[in-house]
Amino acid sequence: MAKGTILTDLKKARRSGEPVRVSREIDCADRLNAYVVGIGRKWALLHTISDQLHLDGYSAVRLRDIEHATRSGWKGSTMTHHALILRGEHPQPLAGIDLDSTTGLITTLTKAFPLMAVYIERIDxxxxxxxxxxxxxxKKRLRLQEIGPAADWALTCSSDKTTDITRIDVGGGYIDALHAVGGDPPEC
Incomplete structure (x- = not known):
């Protein structure tokens, strides 16, 4: 699909307030069911929907990686939307998140959330x-102090090129649970 068409579809979805299924041009990348809550020059911000049909945090995905972002092909989108409304769950935009640059995105998400999940899906x-x-x-490398699945903090920081980052998640149930159990990290 042409990139202009994708941008038009994303803007239409944001205006309509209806959920979309976002597919990306990355082999084996997850399809994301979500509401579009922000669009910048480089990134789109999605309020994601869990498999249990609850709003579950946010995903920022690179615009250049998006292949499709429409309701077509997702037969459950209307039911999902109605279920969330009946539960009193409504997508919320995030104020002050920079979607125009990767550095700005990371900086503003770090101020708004204690943890983030960073994906480098083209590599792994x-x-x-x-x-x-x-x-x-x-040298445009993200320094990340990682927390493991047992909520244990690394004492050193890992480093990845910001150009390799394809997706960043914040505020989801699993990420929030890790922070609740692991607390704030020691300095690295």
Whole structure:
């Protein structure tokens, strides 16, 4: 699909307030069922819908990676939308999130949320790194202090090129649970 058409579809979905299924041009990348709550020059912000039909945090995905973002092909979109409304769940935009640059996105998400999940799906589609962003180096590498699945903090920071990042999640149930159990990280 042409990139202009995708941007039009994203804007239409944001205006309509209806959920979409977002497919990306990355082998083995998850399809995301979500509401479009923000669009910038480089990133789109989605309020994601869990498999249990609850709003479950946010995903920022690169615009250039999006292949489709429409309700067509997702037969359950209307039912999902109605179920969320009946439960009193409504998509919420996030104020002050910079979707125009990767550095700005990471910086503003770090101020709004204690942890983030970082995906580098073109390199390894099966892994995400969860932790606290500790800044971006001059060589455009994200320093991330990771938290493990047992809510244990690494004492050093990992580093990935910001150009390799394809998706960033914040505020979801699993990420919030890790923070609740692991607390804030020690300095690295």
């Amino acid at each position: 589609p099966d892994v995400c790194y969860i932790g606290r962003a500790r800044g971006i180096t001059r």
